[in-house]
Amino acid sequence: MGDRNLKTISDILAEVSRTDDFSRKLRKLEFYVGAFEDELRKIDGFKRELPNCMRLLIDAIQRLKEEELMLFKSEGGNGRAKASNDSRERKNWMSSVQLWTTPVQYETNYLTRNQDSILHLTSRCDQEGEGNGSKFRHKEGSFMPFKKSYDVAMVEEERGGNPLRQPTAVPVHGLTVKGHFGPGRPKLHQQELEKKHRRCWSPELHDRFVDALNQLGGAQIATPKQIRGIMKVEGLTNDEVKSHLQKYRIHVRKVPTLSNPVAAHSASPQGHLCLLPRPDEEGSATGGASLEEEEEGEKTEGCVSNGGAHKHVDRNV
DNA sequence: GAGGAAATAT
């Protein structure tokens, strides 16, 4: 358990000791310390919230019991009729509690830069909870608009767990009362039962995607169908690939640095400490850019022949 | 089916 952390730490230390420049060493260390501080802060948050969650749950249980009791009494001991009623109540409070039920079993693996050791760590979404961990991640981590935190990953533990397979659409009926009650919730046009699950592009999946892309000669010429053909991922639909491609292309335009379709892709390093130097906090001027950066100047832009720039002018929705 | 943009979901 602590294993991963130890490894990580030693990794860091090793990395630092490998660094020659003194001030550089220092900066790296400080950087990591900051990262840990951030993490600690988050844990603190949990510490504070969890008891609260527990209280809510216990509360709910209490109330449930009380209600049941009352019903029982008022019905003269005939506990049958209340059954259906009961489940409705349960739904009710479940919905108010659900907010808290997801985030409890996370395992942060930021700082994991050891390619081999993190292969089994796949950030995945939960069928319902949806811990959206998809972010574009490229060789040097240049491609990730992470905004919330570092990489939050959950350990794939299932037997034969295929990291590529998306969380199977577990049909969680019944009590799954997703919080569709907030102010002004647009009509949910799909039944709870068969809602389409958002495709979660895990790093592994994305790797495959990029791999396929490279095989096909670049993002701008590869087509969704071809990509999907190469990826060979069960359950991956054409549309999903298309959409991902769309996003990828857009991103590549912004950050052309790594758009190089050159191969050399098998075990792309990643993990790359998704750590952002905290922007504020004191006026410390660590104006340095990201640690490590790799250039591969080259744009496979090609000719963007856009025969007809058709725009929608109308839309009847 | 591919591209692209609006609509939604998180």
Add this chain to the structure above:
DNA sequence: CATATTTCCT
């Protein structure tokens, strides 16, 4: 509020 993913249109 920004992004990611889905849906709709051409």
